[in-house]
Amino acid sequence: MSPKWRELADKLAERIKRGEYAPGQQLPHIRDLVEAGEGSKSTVHAAYKALEAEGLVTSSRGHGTVVRQQAPLKRLGIARYDKAKWRDGDEVAFIADRVASGRAYKRGEQTQSVSRVQASPLVAAAHGLPEGSEVYARARLVKEGDQPTHTLTSYYRPEHVEGTRIVDPTPGPAGKGGGFRVLYDAGYEIDRMREELFARIASPEEAALLQLAHGEWVVELHRTTYTADGTVVEFAVGIHAASRFAWAYDFKVPDSAQEASQ
Amino acid sequence: MSPKWRELADKLAERIKRGEYAPGQQLPHIRDLVEAGEGSKSTVHAAYKALEAEGLVTSSRGHGTVVRQQAPLKRLGIARYDKAKWRDGDEVAFIADRVASGRAYKRGEQTQSVSRVQASPLVAAAHGLPEGSEVYARARLVKEGDQPTHTLTSYYRPEHVEGTRIVDPTPGPAGKGGGFRVLYDAGYEIDRMREELFARIASPEEAALLQLAHGEWVVELHRTTYTADGTVVEFAVGIHAASRFAWAYDFKVPDSAQEASQ
DNA sequence: TAGTGGTCTAGACCACTTC
DNA sequence: AAGTGGTCTAGACCACTAA
Numbered sequence: 001m002s003p004k005w006r007e008l009a010d011k012l013a014e015r016i017k018r019g020e021y022a023p024g025q026q027l028p029h030i031r032d033l034v035e036a037g038e039g040s041k042s043t044v045h046a047a048y049k050a051l052e053a054e055g056l057v058t059s060s061r062g063h064g065t066v067v068r069q070q071a072p073l074k075r076l077g078i079a080r081y082d083k084a085k086w087r088d089g090d091e092v093a094f095i096a097d098r099v100a101s102g103r104a105y106k107r108g109e110q111t112q113s114v115s116r117v118q119a120s121p122l123v124a125a126a127h128g129l130p131e132g133s134e135v136y137a138r139a140r141l142v143k144e145g146d147q148p149t150h151t152l153t154s155y156y157r158p159e160h161v162e163g164t165r166i167v168d169p170t171p172g173p174a175g176k177g178g179g180f181r182v183l184y185d186a187g188y189e190i191d192r193m194r195e196e197l198f199a200r201i202a203s204p205e206e207a208a209l210l211q212l213a214h215g216e217w218v219v220e221l222h223r224t225t226y227t228a229d230g231t232v233v234e235f236a237v238g239i240h241a242a243s244r245f246a247w248a249y250d251f252k253v254p255d256s257a258q259e260a261s262q
Numbered sequence: 263m264s265p266k267w268r269e270l271a272d273k274l275a276e277r278i279k280r281g282e283y284a285p286g287q288q289l290p291h292i293r294d295l296v297e298a299g300e301g302s303k304s305t306v307h308a309a310y311k312a313l314e315a316e317g318l319v320t321s322s323r324g325h326g327t328v329v330r331q332q333a334p335l336k337r338l339g340i341a342r343y344d345k346a347k348w349r350d351g352d353e354v355a356f357i358a359d360r361v362a363s364g365r366a367y368k369r370g371e372q373t374q375s376v377s378r379v380q381a382s383p384l385v386a387a388a389h390g391l392p393e394g395s396e397v398y399a400r401a402r403l404v405k406e407g408d409q410p411t412h413t414l415t416s417y418y419r420p421e422h423v424e425g426t427r428i429v430d431p432t433p434g435p436a437g438k439g440g441g442f443r444v445l446y447d448a449g450y451e452i453d454r455m456r457e458e459l460f461a462r463i464a465s466p467e468e469a470a471l472l473q474l475a476h477g478e479w480v481v482e483l484h485r486t487t488y489t490a491d492g493t494v495v496e497f498a499v500g501i502h503a504a505s506r507f508a509w510a511y512d513f514k515v516p517d518s519a520q521e522a523s524q
Numbered sequence: 525t526a527g528t529g530g531t532c533t534a535g536a537c538c539a540c541t542t543c
Numbered sequence: 544a545a546g547t548g549g550t551c552t553a554g555a556c557c558a559c560t561a562a
Contacts, residue, residue, distance in 0.1 A: 003531060030548065040533045042304075045549075053315070053477050054463050061548045062541030073460055083517040190515050198335055198508035199461050199479060201316050215315050217479045217504060219461060225515075242479060242504075246460035249511040253452050253487075255345040265550060292529065302552045307530075323529045324560030 004039050005046035009054075012047065016056055016067055027057060027065040053215040055243050074149070077248040081193065086181045111141045114167055116158070123155045126224050126235035136161055138179065141209065148210050150240040154179060160188055160233055180225075183233050191228040195249075197221050199242055210241050217242040266301050267308035271316075274309065278318055278329055289319060289327040315477040317505050335508040336411070343455065348443045373403045376429055378420075385417045388486055388497035398423055400441070403471065410472050412502040416441060422450055422495055442487075445495050453490040457511075459483050461504055472503050479504040 002010070015021050028036075033044045048065055051057045059065040117137045124131040139153040161167050164182045180190055202210070202218045210218070221238040264272070277283050290298075295306045310327055313319045321327040379399045386393040401415040423429050426444045442452055464472070464480045472480070483500035 005531080029546085031546090041535090041548095042550095043532060046531090048548085059548060060541090061539055062546075064547060075458075078513050078516060081515050083515055084519040088519060192512065192514055194510060194512045196337075196508060196510040197459070199481060199504035215477050217461060242461035246458060248456060248458040249513065250454065250456045251340050251511065251513060252454055253343050253345055254340060257346040257350060267550080291527085293527090303529095303554090304531095305551060308550090310529085321529060322560090323558055324527075326528060 005043050005050065008033075008038055008044065008047035009050040012051060013054070013056055016051075021067045023067050023069045025067050027051075027067065029064060049214075052213045055213060055216060058213060071147075071244060073246040074244055075246045075248060078250060081180075081190075083190075086178050087184060110143070112138065114138045119155065122222075122237070123235055126222070127155065127157060127232050129157070134158060136167055138166060149244055150238055151206075151209065152236055152238040154234050154236040156234060157232075160186065179234065188227050188231070188233045190225045190233060192226045194224045194226075195221060195247075196223075197247060206239055210239070212241055219245060267305050267312065270295075270300055270306065270309040271312040274313060275316070275318055278313075283329045285329050285331045287329050289313075289329065291326060314475045317475060317478065320475060333409075333506060336506055337508045337510060339510040340512060343442075343452075345452075348440050349446060372405070374400065376400045381417065384484075384499070385497055388484070389417065389419055389494050391419070396420060398429055400428060411506055412500055413468075413471065414498055414500040416496050416498040418496060419494075422448065441496065450489050450493070450495045452487045452495060454488045456486045456488075457483060457509075458485075459509060468501055472501070474503055481507060 012021075012027065021027060027048070030041060030044045030048065033039075034041050038044055038047075048057070048059060052059055052065075055068065057065050057067055115137050116134055119127065119129055119131060119133045119135045121131050123129075123135060124133060127133075127135065129135070136156045136158060137153055138156070139151065141151050142149050156166065160183065164186055166179060166182050183190065197219055199217050199219050202212050202216055206212070206218055207214065207216065212218070219240045219242045221236075221240065223234070223236040223238070224232055225234040225236075227233055274283070274289065283289060289310070292303060292306045292310065295301075296303050300306055300309075310319070310321060314321055314327075317330065319327050319329055377399050378396055381389065381391055381393060381395045381397045383393050385391075385397060386395060389395075389397065391397070398418045398420060399415055400418070401413065403413050404411050418428065422445065426448055428441060428444050445452065459481055461479050461481050464474050464478055468474070468480055469476065469478065474480070481502045481504045483498075483502060485496070485498040485500070486494055487496040487498075489495055
């Protein structure tokens with residue numbers, strides 16, 4: 001026998017999934033359910049808190065509890081890095097994402113700030129630098145309408161970007177073609193990438209920034225970008241609301257027995 | 263000003279991270295903290311519940327609340343599918359994972375059951391079959407010691423596996439070399455894969471199976487495996503405890519302007 | 525039997541929003 | 544001022560574990 005608050009939460013979740021409570025619609029007020037005999041205020045509140053942690057509703061004082069918009073997952077694939085997009089056209093990866101997902105791009109949905117900082121152990125290791133070396137950090141917060149979706153911070157070695165648009169940024173996503181175009185123009189053509197992902201609980205700051213419910217998770221993405229000679233020209237860390245993204249990777253099955261002939 | 267339960271949870275989390283409460287060690291009992299003036303029983307309990315949702319501790323009735331073992335992330339990369347491992351040797355992918363993570367493999371850490379089922383919409387779409395077609399499902403639950411880490415269910419088309427070891431399984435991971443070896447021996451050499459990942463709340467069944475705390479998340483992995491001629495020979499769905507895994511993907515930056523010459 | 529965490533209640537009070 | 548969700552208390556009782 002589940003606890004009472006769990007039963008109530010399941011009952012409400014069921015109705016939400018069946019569409020009886022539509023997205024944007026108000027759930028019954030806590031005091032109404034108390035009156036209706038669903039339990040004490042604490043019990044009903046526990047059920048609502050569970051629904052919020054599960055991402056189904058959002059509560060706010062003074063307003064009430066409303067069913068959340070269940071935005072479809074945004075799908076990110078390798079194709080978003082296609083050279084043709086940023087080298088020959090003027091797209092940048094994050095705009096390609098929108099197009100692929102059938103979303104429109106609006107100006108002002110990406111904020112950016114560039115600063116010169118000391119490399120953290122993670123950043124230093126990725127770039128093969130001593131800890132504490134100075135690097136350029138380009139931090140973006142990407143929104144979709146009013147909804148922030150993820151942060152992305154790129155770290156560059158000073159000798160690769162000094163004097164480029166990246167360190168003296170005009171508004172918008174690093175100008176025409178984005179960061180990879182800038183590196184390309186500076187003589188560093190990207191060739192290979194490594195993406196590493198894992199999920200964890202959002203920190204309080206991240207939860208506030210990405211408008212996450214308490215207990216929601218984020219996916220942390222580490223992207224290391226190499227030129228053909230193996231130089232790391234960009235290391236980026238992204239924090240994504242875990243419930244809003246999916247990643248897809250296509251690859252050939254490796255065969256180490258044939259490595260020499262490839 | 264955070265609520266009292268949040269302050270208490272943060273204080274305890276801090277001490278856990280600093281090592282004052284070591285993994286496996288008991289946290290103070292709820293009633294002790296009530297006595298110590300940290301708040302009422304409900305307040306202290308709320309703090310403990312938050313710590314549990316954040317994966318830091320596990321509570322159980324009759325025992326107490328102990329600090330969780332923070333197992334390092336298991337890292338999964340493309341290399342675990344290396345043909346040399348299962349074609350020329352007799353390793354299977356999941357053993358390669360253990361070796362890469364410095365863990366030992368013990369027999370009996372993987373359970374398996376094979377059945378003939380009607381394809382769900384997801385499975386049918388992956389195989390390009392009409393919904394409800396019959397497929398073989400090979401379901402595994404992978405453990406590490408006593409700790410289950412993930413489930414993995416592979417779906418095969420009957421004409422690809424009928425009469426092979428897969429559908430008449432001997433104990434262990436589909437026998438020597440695993441499922442890919444069986445397909446290889448049957449004339450279907452795998453060539454290309456697509457992995458898709460996303461995170462979501464664990465269902466109650468998954469939480470029980472994988473021994474997850476309430477509110478923990480899982481990563482669902484969809485793996486589609488193709489032969490060189492584009493035939494889908496395996497579609498697999500994995501459910502991983504989100505806090506226990508990391509994924510890494512290496513790839514060349516695509517260039518659609520050169521597709522013809524590749 | 526004694527001790528643990530978990531649930532539930534009734535009610536007071538707080539923080540915030542809207543009218 | 545009235546109505547919303549959020550916090551907190553004191554205490555009763557339940558479920559489970561151990562000796």
